[in-house]
Amino acid sequence: MKLPVAELHVHLEGTLEPEMIMALAKKNSIELPYASIEELRAQYQFTNLQSFLDLFYANMAVLRTAQDFREITVAYLQRAHDSGVRHVELFFDPQAHIGGALDLREVIAGIRAGLADGLERWELSSKLIACFWRHAPASEAMELMKVLVEQKHDIDGIGLDSSEVGFPPELFTEVFDYARAHGLHVVAHAGEEGPAEYIWQALDLLKVQRVDHGIRSLDDPQLVQRLVDEQMPLTVCPLSNIRLRAVDTMAEHPLPQMLAKGLKVSVHSDDPAYFGGYMDANFDALMEQFSFSSEQLATLAKNSFESSFLDEQSKQALVAEVQAWAEQQK
Numbered sequence: 642m643k644l645p646v647a648e649l650h651v652h653l654e655g656t657l658e659p660e661m662i663m664a665l666a667k668k669n670s671i672e673l674p675y676a677s678i679e680e681l682r683a684q685y686q687f688t689n690l691q692s693f694l695d696l697f698y699a700n701m702a703v704l705r706t707a708q709d710f711r712e713i714t715v716a717y718l719q720r721a722h723d724s725g726v727r728h729v730e731l732f733f734d735p736q737a738h739i740g741g742a743l744d745l746r747e748v749i750a751g752i753r754a755g756l757a758d759g760l761e762r763w764e765l766s767s768k769l770i771a772c773f774w775r776h777a778p779a780s781e782a783m784e785l786m787k788v789l790v791e792q793k794h795d796i797d798g799i800g801l802d803s804s805e806v807g808f809p810p811e812l813f814t815e816v817f818d819y820a821r822a823h824g825l826h827v828v829a830h831a832g833e834e835g836p837a838e839y840i841w842q843a844l845d846l847l848k849v850q851r852v853d854h855g856i857r858s859l860d861d862p863q864l865v866q867r868l869v870d871e872q873m874p875l876t877v878c879p880l881s882n883i884r885l886r887a888v889d890t891m892a893e894h895p896l897p898q899m900l901a902k903g904l905k906v907s908v909h910s911d912d913p914a915y916f917g918g919y920m921d922a923n924f925d926a927l928m929e930q931f932s933f934s935s936e937q938l939a940t941l942a943k944n945s946f947e948s949s950f951l952d953e954q955s956k957q958a959l960v961a962e963v964q965a966w967a968e969q970q971k
């Protein structure tokens with residue numbers, strides 16, 4: 642039996658494997674600046690978050706039809722299912738896909754069709770979260786936020802992603818107020834490269850229900866205390882942190898320290914096609930370095946379900962499966 646987990650921090654566009662990028666470019670007659678898959682793969686050397694985002698945004702332009710979105714969603718869910726994932730809360734970047742021929746409604750319909758396929762084929766449940774770009778003006782996010790609500794687009798929540806340093810959460814206070822007032826779940830990337838101060842802002846101004854990454858919280862003991870007291874979920878992405886140089890080596894990754902402090906951490910894959918793998922690869926890398934006990938693994942898995950936006954009954958059923966897994970390890 643695989644360790645059952647929830648994937649709460651994965652960007653759909655970050656699951657586009659190089660083979661899919663080349664195939665979609667060909668199908669949609671899009672010229673890529675790479676002659677071969679090897680040339681494309683050679684770009685996957687990142688020095689920081691921005692160096693990754695530049696490639697990530699360029700590559701996602703190959704997505705042009707609702708069917709493209711459906712197919713990449715199903716391909717991801719297949720991969721997630723294979724690695725023990727039982728529930729997914731999927732991010733996508735609407736601002737990357739509007740302005741062209743495709744309507745936002747078709748993008749969301751394509752993703753939702755893929756998510757429905759996943760439920761039918763693998764009983765994999767899901768939520769969909771639209772992330773706003775923090776490098777774009779907050780006024781643009783606000784306009785889009787209103788469109789999402791007024792036109793009743795089928796999303797479960799909103800997030801905040803892209804370039805972090807220089808774009809503090811406070812810029813998006815109004816957007817998040819609006820989302821909460823309309824019953825949407827709210828999460829935000831904070832403390833990946835940016836300072837602990839951005840995590841305070843995400844809590845106090847955006848009033849988020851989860852912090853994505855949050856590793857820089859360890860710089861601020863008062864913040865750690867607050868996060869522990871509130872049992873605020875932090876979605877940690879080990880391979881992402883290494884590949885984007887937020888952390889130098891796996892040996893220095895703060896996850897064991899975060900667990901030991903009683904922070905509500907869980908493990909996620911962020912942009913698995915870019916960072917060296919899916920949920921299983923993240924756990925393998927952690928195990929190789931830290932040899933976590935089955936109790937520690939069960940805590941990470943239990944946290945992932947408890948941090949999700951599933952209803953209480955579903956959470957309890959999945960947590961019971963984690964306990965059954967832990968029993969089997971004895």
Ligand code: HPA
Binds near residue numbers: 881
């Ligand atoms: O790790 C990330 N950080 C910020 N924005 C992102 N968009 C995709 N992945 C990321």
Ligand SMILES: [Zn+2]
Binds near residue numbers: 650652802830853911
């Ligand atoms: Zn992310």
